[in-house]
Amino acid sequence: MSKRKSRETHMLLGECLSQVWMLLPRLWECCCFRHLLELLRRTAVHGESNSVLIVGPRGSGKTMLLSYVLRELLEEKDVNKNVLQVHLNGLLQTDDRIALKEITRQLNLENVVGDKVFGSFAENLAFLLEALKKGNRSSSRPVFFILDEFDLFAHHKNQTLLYNLLDVSQSAQAPVAVVGLTCRLDVLELLEKRVKSRFSHRQIHLLSALTFRQYLEVVCTQLSLPSDFPDSRFSEEWNNSKLTEDKSVEDVLQKHFNISKDFRSLHVLLLLALSRVTTSSPAIQPTDLVEARRLCAADYKANILHGLSILELCLIIAMKHLNEIYEGEPFNFQMVYNEFKKFISRKSRSIHNFEKPVVMKAFEHLQQLELVKPMEASTTKIQREYQLMKLLLDHSQIMESLQRYPQCPTDVKQWAASAFA
């Protein structure tokens, strides 16, 4: 019985992510989902050309919304037979030439043989526009152009692809729907005047307006198993665990909610918590969530500082003092070495007096870890010891990591607290 339980527990890891399908659209049913669905249906069924932009921060569910709408739409038989889809992504198609080849490939036009597209850019463009212009509302098939990372297309030369697509969508030719997805709120500023005027200025904003109570409910529903789970007794036990009513869990979720409301970071948190579920503890405990939060919210640079050697740590403290004395002016290695030598001669009992080349190697290690950065790119005209650098760490970060540093000598700690005492 326990073995079966364990199999089911681990089926959760994959299923949890797919549970979002059922959950999130419920939140959008109010406006954007219906709006987009109507728009695309009008293109597909009634032959109307449309253009729309879906704008929202990263992880707010734009691609998910679109795929849900498309799935819903393609269930209607007459839509499914007629509609052609072209999916473009700004990350993959970095140039209009490449994008055009991809369009002709996806539409399976006549100049495509196997995988190769023949002809130059101008020829392909002319061919595509001919193919699109020949039709009219009644006789040609509607085409959906879906442009992911829309803002990257706006960086192409002359924005020819965008211009042509939007031009086709404005004139009475083959019915075309241009749907752009982007994370930039100012995407319209990126478009040229002639492209902007052809765009219908229809934008769907996906900004999450959840309150904390609703957020908790979302977490609850995401963590509960669906009703068609094979082992009903296990799923009942799991669903009744009342995790979100625990005070520490609520604290953790409140902190997470205060930083970011989007669901992607929530998924990472829940995934880390879920990965601590084993056969010996077959339910999520509050401590799992607390531990997952600790992993998510760790300060990365402090973790790196934890692993430095004592010499490197002393150099960082010397740089901190230089920053305080000279109020953030850039320093060079010679100055840092000077401060370090002052410390060694005056106060230190535990640090050995290292030679200058050894200290230089430690300094270069810090540079390699990108904790210290040169002010300008390295020129061979200036000696390494005299190149101006700046420290990329904060005063509080350094003091905090000193607290956690294992076996830190007390004189180093006292030196860090004040340069003069």
Place this chain on the structure above:
Amino acid sequence: MPLQLQHEGYSEEKLGLLAEKITCRETQASTLLALLGEPDHYTYPSIFIYGHHASGKSHVTECIMKELELPHVTVSCVECVSAGLLFEQVVMGLYGSEATALLPRSSSILDFVRVYKQLSSQEPSYQTRYIILDRAQLLRDMEANLLPGFLRLQELVDDNVTVIFLSEIVWDKFRPSTGCFEPVVLHFPDYNKGELHQILTLDSHPSYSPELYSSFINIMLGVFYSVCRDLRELRHLAALNFSKFCEPLERGEVKETDTHKLWKNIEPHLKKAMQTVYLREVSSVQWEEQQQKEEKEAGALKGLSAYAHVELPYYSKFLLIAAYLASYNPARTDRRFFLKHHGKLKKTNFMKKHEKTSNHLLGPKPFPLDRLLAIFYSVVDNRVAPTASVFSQISSLVTLQLLTQVGHDDQLDAPKYKCAVSLDFIQAIARTLSFDIVRYLYDFL
């Protein structure tokens, strides 16, 4: 005591073998295993692992992949000068070398995604495929769409694939300006002293007892731990110095339990190693030769530094000294140092205010050729005629990079130079000429 790795997707014996290979990394390995899940489940699209150099990231990931026989490919971004090489290696690792024929030359990420989709539809995977990118910080310097593309590769190719990034640099420095798909970030902490000791004693010499090697490692860590915690460096140093450590044993002078005598023997040797082999001033071959030579020449341990080997002609040395004085002394103090009948140096208000910033902290200042020659003639003991050979020595000093030319190459009538040597170096040179340079330096007045 090693923790037991538990996971339901894999057999106990495989996990046991895995636990043996990874010492001191059990917690991280179990977190990673839990994230990877069962082989046929979808894993989170991208995982980012960061930690210090030689903290076990590639080792643990490779061991997990090999022992549990998961389909994977490891690519080190250092080898991939262009993106096309990266894609070729990935395709070759996952689908075999015949599949790379489908990729065009100098492929872009679009070609890669297309070919991948084609190959995955031909050979559907029942297990998650893993792409491991080592030294991922170099991806930031390649094309801008490479990193965001790899972060969401699972979405782009619509297949069960996960990309694991391994890097020394923290994730904050990777994030592109408009954001990207955030991976799960895992940290591999550094080894503490005990763990380092445990790992280093794993490669003990067969002909000596492990306790002896353990005491050697203790001594070595005592000398080097405050300077360097890199496991690879420490292993290298241990391998080089162990034979020297065992010399007294071989000679029969001490027994294995006499740790104090062994320590006395090896400690100055390790200190010298810190100044030479650790700094890579001397290659390991030279170091080993030096060790053997020392038995015969019981002379003083000379520095093996590269600086000791620079030999300059007589006037070049004086030119270099003159250049150093010109760079580090302010021009108005030349009168005080180099004229026989100079007045007192009046300290103006300006000088009193700026006394603290010594030129030795700020770096060398440029000086014109005339000033260099003026100082040179006053510093050299006998009369020197201004022949071309003296001037040509200046340009050879520039070629040796002991002087740097400042300003444009076209300025032929008044070239400016800067001295590019350190105080220790110039003191060593001045000592050979029995010239007391400290007396002539303004900062040491």
